[in-house]
Every structure is written in C-alpha cells, then in structure tokens.
Amino acid sequence: MIFDNKSFKTFLTILSIFSGLNLAMAQRPAWLEEYNEHQAYKDIYVVKKINNTNGTYSSFLVDKNGKKLTPAYRDIGKFSNGLAEFVTFENHKGALGMHGYLNKNGRIIIPPIYRGAGDFQNGITYVIYPKGKQMGLSYLDTLGKEIYKVPVELFPNDFLINKAKAAYVAYHDCQEDFIWYVNDNVTTLNWKFGKYTEADIKKAKEPFRFYYKGKYGVVDKNLILRVPVALDDIDLIYKHSGRGLARVRYGDKFGYISSKTGEVVIPFIYEDTQKPSLGRYWVKKGGKWGCINKKGETVIPFLYEYAGRFMDENRASVSLNGKFGHIDTTGRVTTPIIYQSASYFKHGVAMIQLDNKYAYIDTSGKVITKQWFSEAQPFREEMVETQRFGLFYEVLPDGSVKFKRISGYWKGGLILLGLVLLAIAPWRFFKARMKGNR
Known part of the structure; x- marks a missing residue:
C-alpha cells in the first residue's frame, strides 16, 4: 500500500500519541487507581479521593510509593515556588476551612489562618482574611512574611463580609474566591x-x-x-x-x-x-480651606472661605470673614485681611479693593500707587491699564502711573460740547451784529 506524504505524517502522529499513552500507563503506579484525581511533581503526587455518593472529598500529598506525607486535607493546590496552597476541613463547630501553604515534604510553611489564597508568582502570593467588618487582603513571601497589606479600612463601604459571596469550584477549594456586587457589577478584592x-x-x-x-x-x-x-x-x-x-x-x-x-x-x-x-496643597475640610504638605500634615490651619494658589512671590490670596488679604507659605499674614478683594501677585505686585476703589500693593502689603482707581485689573504683563474719573492710566510694577488716554465718555462729552459751542457761536455773532447796527 502506498501512502501520500500527508497521510503518512498523520499516521506517525497518531502512533506517537498512542505510544506516549502506553508509556504513561506503564509508568503510572498502581496505587494511584484508588484516587479520583492526581497531579505529579517528579517524586511526589497531590492526590484526591472523591465520594460521589455524598460529595465528600479529601486530598493528600504522597511520595512515589503512595506513602502519605500529610494528613487528609480538604484540598491541596498546585505547587509553585516550592509551595502549594492547602485547605483544612471545617471544624466541629462548623467553621469554614482555612488556607495555608505546605512544601513538598508535607511540612506546613505558612499556617492555615486565611479564608482565601492564591498561587505563588515570583515568590509572592495574596491571602484574604476577615478584618473587622471587611475582608482584608495582604501579600506574602514564601516564608509567610507580609510584604504589603491593602488598606481596605480606607474604603468602609466596600468589601463587607456580610455582602461577600463565596464562589466555589466543585471539589477544588483552593480555587474559591469572594465576590461582591457593586451597581449590579461583580467585583473582587484580589x-x-x-x-x-x-x-x-x-x-x-x-x-x-x-x-x-x-x-x-x-x-x-x-x-x-x-x-x-x-x-x-x-x-x-x-x-x-x-x-x-x-x-x-x-x-x-x-x-x-x-x-x-x-x-x-x-x-x-x-x-x-x-x-x-x-510645596503646599490647599484642601478643604469642614467648609474651610487650609494647607497640608505631601505627608498630609496640616501646615496652615483650616480658616479660610477662599484661598488662591501660592505664586512665585510666596504669597496666596485668602478670604476670612468676608475680607481678603495675603499669607505666605508659613501661614503668616503679609497683607492685612481687610480688603473687599485681593488678587494674586505678579511681578511682585497685587491688586486690592477697598470702598469700591482699587490700588496696588507690594509683597510687604504697602500700597505703592498714589491714586486709587475706579476700575483696575491684576497684573498679567509688565504693565496694566486702570481708569479714574473716565481717564485711563498705565501702571507699572514700581507703582508709577502714566496718563494714557481719555475714555469714550469723555470723547463723547467733548464732541457734544463742541457741537453746542458751534451751534451757539453763530447765534452770538448774529446777536452781536444786530446790537452793533443799532
């Protein structure tokens, strides 16, 4: 009989599979037949016996001769980083089985004190346990030393024990987990x-x-x-x-x-x-603004109804009891808190408002402009335009003031005055001529 190349390759593949199965059967110890499941790790085995009548089951760690290295546990998981998770039976008081870890000699390395756990990855695993009204989550190394504890207590509305649902895989307690429903969505702690x-x-x-x-x-x-x-x-x-x-x-x-x-x-x-x-964080608590540093320590008391950012001049605008002023990063008042408003500092100058009029101050709180203006704005560039009695002025950071132009109202008034004068002039000229002719 002649086979084509494709058929011959298929035949060889099938033959190798059956050869592998026969070899595996030949190498499989006879004592394994009494167990329903097993997982081999060179010279040791994790085995499980299941009673299909009542659904009970137990797991053991055994050597290559079938000798039991551990007492019966409810479940033993996969070995990873030299350790395997195991779960104890419920005790006589009905307490749920607890999770721990053992090595390949059957010796307990991490005691069974956790409600849930996972496989080790790169020498780290997670464990779940009751923590007050919540489930807690920590990470351990292969010696059982805690690497990091998740601060679940900061999230008091989540991960509550009375709302946790245990999710099981039949006969595999090492794969159980805890889930919660949040807005009808399933979430988990780990x-x-x-x-x-x-x-x-x-x-x-x-x-x-x-x-x-x-x-x-x-x-x-x-x-x-x-x-x-x-x-x-x-x-x-x-x-x-x-x-x-x-x-x-x-x-x-x-x-x-x-x-x-x-x-x-x-x-x-x-x-x-x-x-x-x-280096300051303005935060609001109890309806008032105060400052903390990056450690969370309060460095400026929670006093202010309003607070602006600290600028390069080491000043921030604040409001207390409806009045405005400035403080520095230590909380020291640098501009008296007496004004209707106080702007941020720019070029060492800030705008203030008092009695509905505006002026400018330096970082010491001293007023540097001789005039007060009816309209003004904070510095953005190296000069700012202000207004007083309808006249516009240019103000510089040193407080000097220079007249710039008149307002549109002044222009309109002057034009109207000119028109009036133009209208009156011919009449006065005519009146004077008439008087002269007499």
Missing part, C-alpha cells in the same frame, strides 16, 4: 489580569491605574494591588495633582496616592482640593 495586561503593567514606569465598570484601582509592576478597585476617580491628567501625589476620590471625599508607589498616603477626608503650589 485582582487577576490577562497576560497582555500583565505585560503592560510590568512595563509601566509608574504604578498602573486601571478602570473597571465605574471604579478605579492601582497595581504595581509586581502585580501587588496597592489600591483595591473602589476609587470613584483618579486625576489622570494631573489637573489637581503634582509634586509626587495624585488626587483620588472615594465617594464625595478626596485624598492622595503616591505617584511612585501607588499607595494611599493621604486619606479621603477632604471636600475639595487645588493643584499644589510651592
């Missing part, structure tokens, strides 16, 4: 990513900020969740952020995370914030 997303996370220069159905979370390049998926907003374009901190929102309150680590460094206690300036 987060698993696809391989392409993982690649993006590991390449990112900063902690990776991700979005899921209306919520944000932050994970670092080691796949450690620094902030759980509970944030309502992250200032991704740094409109209100800077100097190493990014503004985030939980519910109706604001806080900050570190742009370097992704961790929450300033909790969610503020009603509003401003973009930082000169």
Whole structure:
C-alpha cells in the first residue's frame, strides 16, 4: 500500500500519541487507581479521593510509593515556588476551612489562618482574611512574611463580609474566591489580569491605574494591588495633582496616592482640593480651606472661605470673614485681611479693593500707587491699564502711573460740547451784529 506524504505524517502522529499513552500507563503506579484525581511533581503526587455518593472529598500529598506525607486535607493546590496552597476541613463547630501553604515534604510553611489564597508568582502570593467588618487582603513571601497589606479600612463601604459571596469550584477549594456586587457589577478584592495586561503593567514606569465598570484601582509592576478597585476617580491628567501625589476620590471625599508607589498616603477626608503650589496643597475640610504638605500634615490651619494658589512671590490670596488679604507659605499674614478683594501677585505686585476703589500693593502689603482707581485689573504683563474719573492710566510694577488716554465718555462729552459751542457761536455773532447796527 502506498501512502501520500500527508497521510503518512498523520499516521506517525497518531502512533506517537498512542505510544506516549502506553508509556504513561506503564509508568503510572498502581496505587494511584484508588484516587479520583492526581497531579505529579517528579517524586511526589497531590492526590484526591472523591465520594460521589455524598460529595465528600479529601486530598493528600504522597511520595512515589503512595506513602502519605500529610494528613487528609480538604484540598491541596498546585505547587509553585516550592509551595502549594492547602485547605483544612471545617471544624466541629462548623467553621469554614482555612488556607495555608505546605512544601513538598508535607511540612506546613505558612499556617492555615486565611479564608482565601492564591498561587505563588515570583515568590509572592495574596491571602484574604476577615478584618473587622471587611475582608482584608495582604501579600506574602514564601516564608509567610507580609510584604504589603491593602488598606481596605480606607474604603468602609466596600468589601463587607456580610455582602461577600463565596464562589466555589466543585471539589477544588483552593480555587474559591469572594465576590461582591457593586451597581449590579461583580467585583473582587484580589485582582487577576490577562497576560497582555500583565505585560503592560510590568512595563509601566509608574504604578498602573486601571478602570473597571465605574471604579478605579492601582497595581504595581509586581502585580501587588496597592489600591483595591473602589476609587470613584483618579486625576489622570494631573489637573489637581503634582509634586509626587495624585488626587483620588472615594465617594464625595478626596485624598492622595503616591505617584511612585501607588499607595494611599493621604486619606479621603477632604471636600475639595487645588493643584499644589510651592510645596503646599490647599484642601478643604469642614467648609474651610487650609494647607497640608505631601505627608498630609496640616501646615496652615483650616480658616479660610477662599484661598488662591501660592505664586512665585510666596504669597496666596485668602478670604476670612468676608475680607481678603495675603499669607505666605508659613501661614503668616503679609497683607492685612481687610480688603473687599485681593488678587494674586505678579511681578511682585497685587491688586486690592477697598470702598469700591482699587490700588496696588507690594509683597510687604504697602500700597505703592498714589491714586486709587475706579476700575483696575491684576497684573498679567509688565504693565496694566486702570481708569479714574473716565481717564485711563498705565501702571507699572514700581507703582508709577502714566496718563494714557481719555475714555469714550469723555470723547463723547467733548464732541457734544463742541457741537453746542458751534451751534451757539453763530447765534452770538448774529446777536452781536444786530446790537452793533443799532
């Protein structure tokens, strides 16, 4: 019989498969037949026996001869980084099985004190446990040392134990998880990513900020969740952020995370914030503005109804009891808080308003213009135009004032006066002639 090339290759493939199966059957120990499932790791096996009648099951770690290296556990997971997760049976009081880790000798390395856990990846795993009214999440190394604890207590409305749903895989307790429904969407405390997303996370220069159905979370390049998926907003374009901190929102309150680590460094206690300036963060609490530094320490008390940014002159405009003035970054008042309004400083000069008139001051609070104006504006360029009695003036940062032009009202008035004079002049000339003729 003659085979074509394609048929011959197919025949060889089938033959190799059957040869491999026969070899595997020949190498498979006879004692494995008493177990329903097994997973081989060179000279040891993770085996499981399932009672199909009542649905009970138990798992063991055994050597190549079938000798049990562990007592019966409810489940034993896959080995990774030399450790495998295991789950104990419920105790006589009905408590749920707890999760821990053992090595290939069957010795417990991390005790079973957790409600959930995962496989080790690059020497790190996550564990889930009750923490007050919430489920907590931490990351451990292969010795059980805690690397990072997710601050779930900062998110008191999320991850509540009484709203958690346990998700099980039949006969595989090591694959159980806890889920919550948020706005009818399923979310979880620990987060698993696809391989392409993982690649993006590991390449990112900063902690990776991700979005899921209306919520944000932050994970670092080691796949450690620094902030759980509970944030309502992250200032991704740094409109209100800077100097190493990014503004985030939980519910109706604001806080900050570190742009370097992704961790929450300033909790969610503020009603509003401003973009930082000169190392100060204006934040609003209790309806008043005050300043904190990047550690969250209060450096200017929460006193002010209004606060402007600190400019290069180390001054910020503030309002207290309806009056305006200036303070520096230490909170010291540099312009008395007595004015109707006080602008930002530019070129060392700020505009003030008092009794509905305007003038300009220097950084010491001294008024540098001799005149007060009916209309004015803050400095943007190296000169500014003001108005007084309908006359326009040019004001320079040194306080000097130079007449520039008259207003349209003055022009209109002068034109009208000229017209009146022109109308009166012929009549007076005619009247004088008539008087002369007499």
